[in-house]
Amino acid sequence: MSDSAMTVNAMHGSAMEPSPFLISSKKLTMWLFIVADAATFGGLLFAYGFLRFGSASWTRPFSFSPNILNGLVMTVILLTSSLTMLGGVAAAHDGRRSATMKWLGATVVLGVLFAILHLREWTAMFHEGWSLTANPMGGTVLFGALFFSITGLHLLHVISGVVAISVIALGFRSGRLSAGHVETTGLYWHFVDLVWMFVFPLLYLLNLH
Amino acid sequence: MTTMEPSAGPNMRVYISVWLGMLLIVAIEAALAYAHVSGGVLVTALLVLAFLEAAIALRYFMHLKYEVPMLFWTLIPGLLLAFFMMNQFWADSSRLNALRFPVP
Numbered sequence: 134m135s136d137s138a139m140t141v142n143a144m145h146g147s148a149m150e151p152s153p154f155l156i157s158s159k160k161l162t163m164w165l166f167i168v169a170d171a172a173t174f175g176g177l178l179f180a181y182g183f184l185r186f187g188s189a190s191w192t193r194p195f196s197f198s199p200n201i202l203n204g205l206v207m208t209v210i211l212l213t214s215s216l217t218m219l220g221g222v223a224a225a226h227d228g229r230r231s232a233t234m235k236w237l238g239a240t241v242v243l244g245v246l247f248a249i250l251h252l253r254e255w256t257a258m259f260h261e262g263w264s265l266t267a268n269p270m271g272g273t274v275l276f277g278a279l280f281f282s283i284t285g286l287h288l289l290h291v292i293s294g295v296v297a298i299s300v301i302a303l304g305f306r307s308g309r310l311s312a313g314h315v316e317t318t319g320l321y322w323h324f325v326d327l328v329w330m331f332v333f334p335l336l337y338l339l340n341l342h
Numbered sequence: 343m344t345t346m347e348p349s350a351g352p353n354m355r356v357y358i359s360v361w362l363g364m365l366l367i368v369a370i371e372a373a374l375a376y377a378h379v380s381g382g383v384l385v386t387a388l389l390v391l392a393f394l395e396a397a398i399a400l401r402y403f404m405h406l407k408y409e410v411p412m413l414f415w416t417l418i419p420g421l422l423l424a425f426f427m428m429n430q431f432w433a434d435s436s437r438l439n440a441l442r443f444p445v446p
Binding site (some may be wrong): 153 | 351354371376396410415434435
């Protein structure tokens with residue numbers, strides 16, 4: 134056998150080798166993305182801790198109403214959207230297209246609701262004078278910089294997730310995409326929920342005045 | 343022969359129980375924020391509860407419990423090590439604070 138033929142055989146052999154994780158390549162790719170993204174959010178939250186711990190004074194602008202109450206409602210909405218996403222994945226694996234669309238539709242609605250509540254909160258803070266470089270309470274500007282950066286990156290993930298779920302849902306309804314695609318998108322959505330489980334206590338609950 | 347079929351996960355009843363459990367943890371976090379505890383205790387408690395929620399989400403919502411163990415051992419310990427290594431920065435953060443001139 135020639136060298137080139139052996140090389141081709143070797144390549145085919147490795148391509149046919151089953152995944153040691155027994156999951157599809159797209160699901161593994163999503164897991165690798167999630168790990169990298171978790172490191173990004175972890176780095177940002179550590180930076181927040183570093184700057185807060187290293188600051189002589191720190192502004193704690195939040196009160197129960199509207200900030201914490203709004204944050205709690207947002208948390209419940211995001212957690213519930215994870216539940217509806219699980220319903221969508223289960224229905225997709227069972228081949229129930231109509232039920233899948235309903236569950237995914239509910240997830241999109243909850244994601245949009247979360248984004249609207251977040252943007253409403255941001256708008257109120259902007260009107261109070263908060264920005265990336267301004268603190269209306271007269272202290273360090275670091276709180277605004279960190280709050281808007283971290284929640285902004287998370288909000289970007291939520292909006293991306295809403296778009297992704299919508300696209301996947303339409304593709305699944307038309308038969309172009311499989312239940313595996315729905316499940317992989319679900320992994321991403323649960324990760325967005327998981328990140329919020331750190332953002333809410335660290336950025337909201339620890340900044341009560 | 344190995345297959346790449348999705349592993350059998352829990353049913354919706356289990357998911358709803360997990361969802362309720364996570365809501366309970368959020369409620370405990372909010373209650374703790376209003377309890378009269380020191381800053382250090384509060385940060386520690388909130389972080390422990392957040393990691394507990396993350397572990398539950400990973401195991402049940404993201405199905406890590408139902409995948410082969412190698413997936414967990416490939417992904418999670420390395421990430422936790424990265425987080426652990428970031429703790430090296432706290433000493434410098436503390437030093438920055440100590441270097442400031444005292445507030446008159």
